[in-house]
Amino acid sequence: MMFRLLLKKQLTEIFRSYFYDVKKNRARSAGSVAGMFVLFAVLLLIGAGMFFLLAFTLCEPLFSVGCGWLYFCIIGGIALFLGIIGSAFNTYNMMYSSKDNDLLLSMPIKPSAIVGSRVACVYLLGLLYSGIVIVPAYIVYFIKIHDPLGIAGFIVFTAVISVTVMSLSCLLGWVIAKVAGRLKNKSIITVLLALAFIAVYYFVYFRIQKIISGLIENAALWGGKIRGSAHVVYMFGRAGEGDPLSMLVYAAAACVLFFLVFLLLRKTFYGITTATSKAKKIAYREKTVKAAGQGKALYRRELDKFLSSPMYMLNWGIAALFLLVLGGLVIWRGRAIFTGIRETLDIDPGLVAVFACAIIAMTASMGSGISAVSVSLEGKNLWIVKSLPVKPEKVLGAKLMLGLSVYMLPLVFCSVSVAAVLEGNFLLKLLVAVMPVLFYLFTSYGGLLIGLKMPELNWTNEMIPIKQGRSVTICLLGSWGLAVITALPYLFLSRYINGAVYLTIVSVLLAAGTAVCRKCLLKYGTRMFEDL
Amino acid sequence: MLKIEHLTKKYGDKTAVSDLSLHIQKGEIYGFIGHNGAGKTTTLKSVAGIMKFDSGEILIDGTSIVSDPIACKKKMAYIPDNPDLYDFMTGIKYLNFIADIYGVGAEERRSLIREYADAFELTGDLAQPIASYSHGMKQKLAVISAWIHSPKLIIMDEPFVGLDPKASHRLKEMMRRVCDEGGAIFFSTHVLEVAEKLCDKIAIIKQGSLIRSGTMDEVRGDDSLEEVFLELEAE
Numbered sequence A: 001m002m003f004r005l006l007l008k009k010q011l012t013e014i015f016r017s018y019f020y021d022v023k024k025n026r027a028r029s030a031g032s033v034a035g036m037f038v039l040f041a042v043l044l045l046i047g048a049g050m051f052f053l054l055a056f057t058l059c060e061p062l063f064s065v066g067c068g069w070l071y072f073c074i075i076g077g078i079a080l081f082l083g084i085i086g087s088a089f090n091t092y093n094m095m096y097s098s099k100d101n102d103l104l105l106s107m108p109i110k111p112s113a114i115v116g117s118r119v120a121c122v123y124l125l126g127l128l129y130s131g132i133v134i135v136p137a138y139i140v141y142f143i144k145i146h147d148p149l150g151i152a153g154f155i156v157f158t159a160v161i162s163v164t165v166m167s168l169s170c171l172l173g174w175v176i177a178k179v180a181g182r183l184k185n186k187s188i189i190t191v192l193l194a195l196a197f198i199a200v201y202y203f204v205y206f207r208i209q210k211i212i213s214g215l216i217e218n219a220a221l222w223g224g225k226i227r228g229s230a231h232v233v234y235m236f237g238r239a240g241e242g243d244p245l246s247m248l249v250y251a252a253a254a255c256v257l258f259f260l261v262f263l264l265l266r267k268t269f270y271g272i273t274t275a276t277s278k279a280k281k282i283a284y285r286e287k288t289v290k291a292a293g294q295g296k297a298l299y300r301r302e303l304d305k306f307l308s309s310p311m312y313m314l315n316w317g318i319a320a321l322f323l324l325v326l327g328g329l330v331i332w333r334g335r336a337i338f339t340g341i342r343e344t345l346d347i348d349p350g351l352v353a354v355f356a357c358a359i360i361a362m363t364a365s366m367g368s369g370i371s372a373v374s375v376s377l378e379g380k381n382l383w384i385v386k387s388l389p390v391k392p393e394k395v396l397g398a399k400l401m402l403g404l405s406v407y408m409l410p411l412v413f414c415s416v417s418v419a420a421v422l423e424g425n426f427l428l429k430l431l432v433a434v435m436p437v438l439f440y441l442f443t444s445y446g447g448l449l450i451g452l453k454m455p456e457l458n459w460t461n462e463m464i465p466i467k468q469g470r471s472v473t474i475c476l477l478g479s480w481g482l483a484v485i486t487a488l489p490y491l492f493l494s495r496y497i498n499g500a501v502y503l504t505i506v507s508v509l510l511a512a513g514t515a516v517c518r519k520c521l522l523k524y525g526t527r528m529f530e531d532l
Numbered sequence B: 001m002l003k004i005e006h007l008t009k010k011y012g013d014k015t016a017v018s019d020l021s022l023h024i025q026k027g028e029i030y031g032f033i034g035h036n037g038a039g040k041t042t043t044l045k046s047v048a049g050i051m052k053f054d055s056g057e058i059l060i061d062g063t064s065i066v067s068d069p070i071a072c073k074k075k076m077a078y079i080p081d082n083p084d085l086y087d088f089m090t091g092i093k094y095l096n097f098i099a100d101i102y103g104v105g106a107e108e109r110r111s112l113i114r115e116y117a118d119a120f121e122l123t124g125d126l127a128q129p130i131a132s133y134s135h136g137m138k139q140k141l142a143v144i145s146a147w148i149h150s151p152k153l154i155i156m157d158e159p160f161v162g163l164d165p166k167a168s169h170r171l172k173e174m175m176r177r178v179c180d181e182g183g184a185i186f187f188s189t190h191v192l193e194v195a196e197k198l199c200d201k202i203a204i205i206k207q208g209s210l211i212r213s214g215t216m217d218e219v220r221g222d223d224s225l226e227e228v229f230l231e232l233e234a235e
Helices: A002-014 A030-064 A068-096 A101-106 A111-144 A149-180 A186-217 A219-229 A231-241 A244-274 A294-308 A310-316 A318-345 A349-365 A370-376 A379-387 A392-421 A426-453 A463-468 A470-487 A489-493 A499-531 B040-048 B069-075 B091-102 B106-119 B135-147 B165-180 B192-198 B216-220 B225-234
Strands: B002-011 B014-024 B029-033 B055-060 B076-079 B153-157 B184-188 B201-206 B209-215
Touching: A002 A111, A030 A068, A030 A111, A030 A186, A030 A219, A068 A111, A068 A149, A068 A186, A068 A219, A068 A231, A068 A244, A101 A111, A101 A244, A111 A149, A111 A244, A149 A231, A149 A244, A186 A219, A186 A310, A219 A231, A231 A244, A294 A310, A294 A370, A294 A392, A294 B091, A310 A318, A310 A370, A310 A463, A318 A349, A318 A392, A349 A392, A349 A426, A349 A470, A349 A489, A349 A499, A370 A392, A370 A426, A370 A463, A370 A470, A379 B076, A392 A426, A392 A499, A426 A470, A426 A499, A463 A470, A470 A489, A489 A499, B002 B040, B014 B040, B014 B055, B014 B201, B014 B209, B029 B040, B029 B165, B029 B192, B040 B055, B040 B076, B040 B153, B040 B184, B069 B076, B076 B135, B091 B106, B091 B135, B106 B135, B106 B165, B135 B153, B135 B165, B165 B184, B165 B192, B192 B225, B201 B216, B201 B225, B209 B216, B209 B225, B216 B225
Parallel strands: B029 B184, B029 B201, B076 B153, B153 B184
Antiparallel strands: B002 B014, B002 B055, B201 B209
């Protein structure tokens, strides 16, 4: 009874955004709810469609050489990987960071019921992620291979994988909870971990096609090797095919794993949720600090906020890293790539230069909303800066300076790298180096104005101003669109003017736009800030 | 020190503060009492320059908060009812930030931080992130940050909420010292005993309008402040 009540509460929380508009603070209309679910279904179908194509590519070649079990090994492996990766970041929050922990623990509720309801939600999440892979794979299997045993395999395999995903996700959440209490620099470590995940994802993404092609070509050879040296893996695949013994072994293993993990969670739940941080308390040592001016103090405040939030850094700072990587790639292979493109498409260096600028601008535009976000992030703390004797232009200047300090160096590095390897005269190279910088300046000023016009100050979760606000969406999409617009007209104009002239026009327009935005910011932006 | 003349503030159709006038002289601790939603916080925010008002005038030491807010804010400090400080900073970083904004010199701030942090027993926690502070610790930090630039006028909204008895006692001493040195304090409170013992003058606000103000003796007469307040509320 208690478990059901808690599960209902958990599910209500998870699906609340589908029924309730937090921004407008009111229930969604029936049409809006239906729209949300349709959108959710479409996203699921897109994901499932991708795995359907993958399964379609793998199924027949593998079954034709008697390696059907390998098909399920691959599908099962991907489902486990996706399920655990997908749930990893949510499990810790879902299990241990709920705001109602103290309330629930103060009530006559057994910790096992609380743990059980949360584990059940982790299970549903894992089932969703792994189901996106498993269901299309079995649909392909039933279409291509008409094996009645497959039904049993489908049921048991899905249960084994979803339960294993749940157990391993919970275990990961438990490890994170244990480690998190001892960490000092949580935000930096979170960012590094997230970057590592992103790197692994892209590594796999770029390699997967090659791996699958190799696997299909040498399926019999690989299959034989795995079957001989790793019988456990072979049995995993056989369970997918519906082999009774393999199904029994894996179902039992999944149950034992779940039982042990649940026991661990139940025993440690109270201790973890009520524990205070074990990070060593930093002793205060009095020292004379060099006094700073208002501008510097306000800039430091913006930087401290940026560096304290992994979500802020990952969403609005990651493009700086992309620019550095892009610049490095250009130095490494840029000359050959640009020459190859120019010769293959038989286009002039000016067109290559214009589109190279647009690509740099588009990458940089992923950071143009940083100033808009910084306005909304003032949130409940807005009273501090408003009660201080500082002019609004200084506050806004610090917000602009944050974006410039994060992006200017990577942006200049990237655009200068491109300019250095591009074919063309000095003027064209100079404009390639300058135009993306002007683009960033323009979008930053514009972004700040949009942030002031549409602030999201009433939030309880940073995710809203950082990822979901109207201002950040407009900044991101608007600057992407603008990056495209800076290049597209040249497809038609290249017959009449050369690249240097075109980039001069674009640069002048961007510089003029920046000047206008700056004037607007000083005239209206400061007033808008005072009115917040 | 502080002149509020015919202050009116509306939220849509609702009048939060109506034609309120108050004069606070140098050396006075001025208490501001009233029921929840009476208009105290709106008045204090207007004085602090963080809320625009519809009509009237607020002068800080003769300077208008509307025409020269920066000059006014340099002379005063504001502590809100809920000390939402920068969770991403440590206590010492926050104090240094405030000191930088007010242009407090390095040596001066060092000695002031030491004095006030020791007084509130917060020195050992200054290197900790504000996110780890309790409500009371945040309140203490807000008080220290308000005092760090030696303001002439201090505006406080329910300053004693969350403070332990020792810290409350220290704050009262500090308030008195500011006034003895020629400054002024304007603060709201629901704790009538505190107001009765601490304030030189008191103002009672009801539904946005000032219903009584003056010295403690003028306001309460022979009764206790609690009796007077309840009587006025019942009218």
